[in-house]
Amino acid sequence: MRPDVGTQAQFKKRKPPATYRYDSSLSPALDWDGQNPAREQGEKQLSVIEENLSVVHRQLSVENPSTEDLKEAAASLRQAEEATRTLKALSKPFLNWAGKAERLSFDVPTLPLFVHERLSTKAIVETLTSHKRDKQQTMFELFGDPQHSVTDQVLRAYEHRDKWVNRMMLGDSLAVMNSLLHYEGLGGHVQMIYMDPPYGVKFGSNFQPFVRKRDVSHNDDEDMTREPEMVQAYRDTWELGLHSYLTYLRDRLLLARDLLAPSGSIFVQISDENLHHVKELMDETFGHENYSAILAFTKAASGLESVSRIASRMDYLLWYARDVARVRYAPLFEKRDDPIDSGFTLIELPDGTVRALSREEKDGRAPMPEGSKFLMSVLMTKPGPGSKYQVEFKGRVYDSGRRWWGTTQEGMQQVIRANRVIATENSIRFIKYFDDFQFKSLSNLWDGLGGAADPVYVVQTSPEVIKRCILMTTDPGDLVIDPTCGSGTTAYVAEQWGRRWITIDTSRVPLALARQRLLTATFPWYELKDEPRGPAGGFVYVRKQNKKGEETGGIVPHVTLESIANNEPPKEEVLVDRP
Numbered sequence: 154m155r156p157d158v159g160t161q162a163q164f165k166k167r168k169p170p171a172t173y174r175y176d177s178s179l180s181p182a183l184d185w186d187g188q189n190p191a192r193e194q195g196e197k198q199l200s201v202i203e204e205n206l207s208v209v210h211r212q213l214s215v216e217n218p219s220t221e222d223l224k225e226a227a228a229s230l231r232q233a234e235e236a237t238r239t240l241k242a243l244s245k246p247f248l249n250w251a252g253k254a255e256r257l258s259f260d261v262p263t264l265p266l267f268v269h270e271r272l273s274t275k276a277i278v279e280t281l282t283s284h285k286r287d288k289q290q291t292m293f294e295l296f297g298d299p300q301h302s303v304t305d306q307v308l309r310a311y312e313h314r315d316k317w318v319n320r321m322m323l324g325d326s327l328a329v330m331n332s333l334l335h336y337e338g339l340g341g342h343v344q345m346i347y348m349d350p351p352y353g354v355k356f357g358s359n360f361q362p363f364v365r366k367r368d369v370s371h372n373d374d375e376d377m378t379r380e381p382e383m384v385q386a387y388r389d390t391w392e393l394g395l396h397s398y399l400t401y402l403r404d405r406l407l408l409a410r411d412l413l414a415p416s417g418s419i420f421v422q423i424s425d426e427n428l429h430h431v432k433e434l435m436d437e438t439f440g441h442e443n444y445s446a447i448l449a450f451t452k453a454a455s456g457l458e459s460v461s462r463i464a465s466r467m468d469y470l471l472w473y474a475r476d477v478a479r480v481r482y483a484p485l486f487e488k489r490d491d492p493i494d495s496g497f498t499l500i501e502l503p504d505g506t507v508r509a510l511s512r513e514e515k516d517g518r519a520p521m522p523e524g525s526k527f528l529m530s531v532l533m534t535k536p537g538p539g540s541k542y543q544v545e546f547k548g549r550v551y552d553s554g555r556r557w558w559g560t561t562q563e564g565m566q567q568v569i570r571a572n573r574v575i576a577t578e579n580s581i582r583f584i585k586y587f588d589d590f591q592f593k594s595l596s597n598l599w600d601g602l603g604g605a606a607d608p609v610y611v612v613q614t615s616p617e618v619i620k621r622c623i624l625m626t627t628d629p630g631d632l633v634i635d636p637t638c639g640s641g642t643t644a645y646v647a648e649q650w651g652r653r654w655i656t657i658d659t660s661r662v663p664l665a666l667a668r669q670r671l672l673t674a675t676f677p678w679y680e681l682k683d684e685p686r687g688p689a690g691g692f693v694y695v696r697k698q699n700k701k702g703e704e705t706g707g708i709v710p711h712v713t714l715e716s717i718a719n720n721e722p723p724k725e726e727v728l729v730d731r732p
């Protein structure tokens with residue numbers, strides 16, 4: 154659909170600006186005085202409820218109501234419920250700031266997109282082949298795959314269905330997202346949005362104005378950009394400080410929501426300074442029920458100390474689903490390195506005896522007995538209703554006490570036969586070996602990532618952070634948008650993982666850095682399940698083990714109490730980050 158360069162033919166027809174409206178019930182507050190519009194709104198909702206309930210009463214009071222009557226009553230009930238929800242929202246606390254109450258709607262110009270430059274895979278390959286010979290050599294070795302010839306390896310790039318092209322766009326995210334909605338029809342088609350807006354209103358927290366200068370200080374003329382439109386944008390955007398910042402973000406979040414697919418997710422990266430405000434905004438825009446998590450990740454610990462405050466090492470991601478009931482989520486797993494740190498503090502000796510580790514063994518002063526296996530014992534009962542029966546084990550009889558057994562009676566016998574039960578003083582417990590599953594699912598604390606290695610941009614995000622967000626919430630071939638491109642980390646990671654991407658920035662400096670970064674990047678190639686469908690058909694995952702018996706592939710077995718009780722082969726877990 155897109156021309157090589159220039160404006161698309163269909164864009165020639167001008168479109169009027171698009172108007173976006175906020176849910177007026179969310180502001181201002183419910184404080185029933187004469188001047189407050191909330192009073193009027195509240196009264197209106199109350200009358201909607203009354204009217205609809207009277208319809209319900211009328212329809213249901215007739216003898217033998219017809220299907221039509223019942224349908225009408227149900228529709229009226231739904232309307233009454235909707236009005237109740239609106240009324241409830243009026244009474245919830247919310248964040249207010251200067252200008253919010255007045256901004257119940259805003260217009261965004263609906264601008265056509267202009268294609269400035271088009272780069273094909275061929276052009277990128279030419280760039281690659283013009284690299285120095287020695288550089289090429291290491292590159293080929295790095296991706297050495299005897300099945301493919303050298304040219305084959307270099308020439309491979311993911312091709313998406315319908316000749317989709319990824320895009321880097323210069324412009325204000327608000328206007329560009331509006332164009333994506335109204336000219337490109339992308340509303341409801343974006344699987345994930347990663348947004349890393351300025352952390353606050355200070356100049357240095359926004360972006361880096363020069364390509365070569367990386368130490369940007371706040372409010373210093375020296376560090377002011379020379380791009381006139383940036384100076385203008387900077388002044389306009391932050392005129393009222395934090396108040397403007399909140400308006401700026403809320404508007405963009407509203408458009409981001411319209412772009413998201415029903416199963417989509419949005420991540421907003423922010424520091425502790427404004428985390429609480431941004432969460433309020435996102436609760437308002439996406440609904441508190443769609444809140445998924447606050448992810449905390451550590452950043453590089455440099456220059457963060459101060460005489461009056463403790464050093465800050467965390468940045469945060471606010472994750473909201475477009476609709477929590479339909480969200481796409483693949484858990485990520487991390488390898489457990491140390492059994493003892495993971496709580497496996499019992500060992501089974503080769504003769505079958507189980508004992509606790511000695512203090513010396515725990516702190517590494519004494520070696521582990523040869524051939525021993527790490528294990529922990531876990532409860533076999535659960536709090537909710539299940540089975541209650543008596544179990545005989547090694548001459549003693551056990552019951553589930555006030556709780557319920559987690560398996561059937563037959564399953565329990567199976568677990569005993571598999572030598573997976575251990576008796577403690579008053580109960581029996583399940584033996585879980587470290588080797589049953591050498592992984593643990595990732596939590597919301599992401600430690601040890603540091604900042605971006607060798608950053609090109611002063612506010613560059615670590616690719617690992619964005620990689621995790623992409624892998625958790627998207628499939629290969631899905632569309633990812635970053636309206637705050639910066640040095641293009643989202644595009645970079647999305648490209649590697651076969652996701653389609655669009656990235657936007659108002660400033661030429663970061664876009665120039667991102668363009669360079671993407672054009673000179675090389676990535677591993679993941680085998681596709683269905684080559685003609687491209688990445689959308691999915692990647693291939695296989696089970697692999699190294700000489701030590703450690704699972705190194707993308708499919709790993711997961712032995713559980715359930716699989717043993719049911720005498721089934723272990724469950725297979727897919728580690729999506731290991732195609």
Ligand SMILES: C[S@@+](CC[C@H](N)C(=O)[O-])C[C@H]1O[C@@H](n2cnc3c(N)ncnc32)[C@H](O)[C@@H]1O
Binds near residue numbers: 360613
């Ligand atoms: C914190 S940086 C993003 C850094 C990025 N995550 C990376 O890894 O490099 C924020 C970026 O948003 C851009 N930006 C700020 N306001 C914008 C707007 N209204 N529209 C588009 N981009 C904007 C800035 O120019 C800056 O490059």
